[in-house]
Amino acid sequence: MYYLLSFLIASLFIGCQPTSTQTDGHKLNVLVTTTLIADLVTHIGQDRIEVKALMGPDVDPHLYKPSALYLNKIKKADIIFFHGLHLEGRMTDLFDQWQAQGQAAYAITQDIPRDKLLYSAESSTQADPHVWFDPQLWSICLDTVATILSAKDPQQADFYQANKETMRIAYHHLDAWMKQQAQRLPQQKRILITSHDAFNYFGRAYDFQVIGVQGISTVTQAGLADITQTIDFIKQQKIPSIFVETSVSESVIKRIAEDSGCRIGGHLYSDALAALGTIEHTPSAEGYDVGTYTGMMQYNMSTIVHALSNSYIDI
């Protein structure tokens, strides 16, 4: 399965190269908020669109607010894709404003059926936005983007739809590979502790119990009670490793690791990709491009499976 996936991803990469058959000079200017959306939209539009992301690699979308300089780029965009579900918590008013002004701004999560979303214990109305951690849900966003691009640029509709289909198959293979990797861990070892609650969809898709010390958003800090509770839980359950996230401060996780005696199992990519072409090696010596969605997912899963396979060292 790994080789098939590598082949598919390699084929996709080749598919991203500019083609010599392109004759139309005008490319759609597409502005996106996050690196994850940039990855998805670029795979569908390839060389027929110009994609610009407001947030760079490793930027936390919960805290991001664009500067006045970036707001100028928004006026030039033919289409804006944002994530929605309050992921970009400090930009929500801006999205409403753009839509009210008639700007073509869309939430890529708009077509995910509400009953497939997860809700936190604190709120039954505010859905957890981290849907990309379930490739089946991220596939629904492919449909949304392909439909919107096709409506805006009907001459290229077949191209966008064909690319969407290729990506749908790639995500399906990714999902199967992720399931296979998760099953290498016995059920009782599938407990994932990270800085903030980004991994609930991952937990549902791959059968992990997930604990995010900070809750759904990074806006609120972890309280002392959360930290103490997590330390006790690690000791009771003899959890060997917990994880830091690249877009979130690691101080709380470091403190919990020191006080509970467990290891830091590695850094996971949660809410942002790295720069395209950043290769991360896992302990099993596989290298993944964590600047891509599929590479990030594989790197995270390999890191988690390896670190949770270890034994707990009692202090």
Ligand SMILES: [Zn+2]
């Ligand atoms: Zn998050």
